Amino acid sequence: QAGLTQPPSVSKGLRQTATLTCSGDNQNVGNQGASWLQHHQGLPPKLLFHRNNNRPSGISERFSASRSGNTASLTISGLQPEDEADYYCSAWDSSVSAWVFGGGTKLTVL
Amino acid sequence: QVQMQESGPGLVKPSETLSLSCAVSDDSIIRGYSWDWIRQPPGKGLEWIGNIYQSGDTYYNPSLKSRVAISLDTSKRQFSLRLTSVTAADTAVYYCARVLEGYIYGFQDWGRGTRVTVSS
Secondary structure (H helix, E strand, O other): OOOEEOOOEEEEOOOOOEEEEEEOOOOOHHHHOOEEEEEOOOOOOEEEEOOOOOOOOOOOOOEEEEEEOOEEEEEEOOOOHHHOEEEEEEEEEOOOOEEEEEOOEEEEEO | OOOEEEEOOOEEOOOOOEEEEEEEOOHHHHOOEEEEEEEEOOOOOOEEEEEEEOOOOEEEOOOOHHHEEEEEEHHHOEEEEEEOOOOHHHOEEEEEEEEEOOOOOOEEEEOOOEEEEEOO
């Protein structure tokens, strides 16, 4: 069971825009999309986007999500210090009937 | 806003069974959600363990399937995880979470997590 592929780290400056990617295949990301989680250590992960790219209430509009084929993307505009966190994508993999996660991307705001 | 709280031993000996429970604060335990367990080993990413639906259907991570069982007790508003034959590799923070049934949803609600160490 292969997981989803995310870059291990991304660094961007304050108030810049960061785009994080998540690559899968047509049995997971390409099938039902990917959801996105933000994780600050010591706290539980927080859902940023459902698999249909809808934001739960309370999530800032600075966050946006999209998908092209088997790759999902999370874009964060106007980066703030509090955006520094680990970001995970997840998707249901229909080939194994299981959720799969990406390895996570550590976002550093310079 | 639902509250979810994990409970169980923080220390388990190698080869023994890890047992955790997740208490759910409202009656959504009998509604259309999947009830999931996810863990994060030290210094590593999130790993999905498995889930259970109100129907009783369960799905497990193929890499853990032979050692995992998840059960649901609606009368107590809780669901539970059993992981047998644990090793140091099972040391992790264990989270419970829920996902609304349907093909578009993600892990919306989480417990705060409980740290489990496997050591003699």
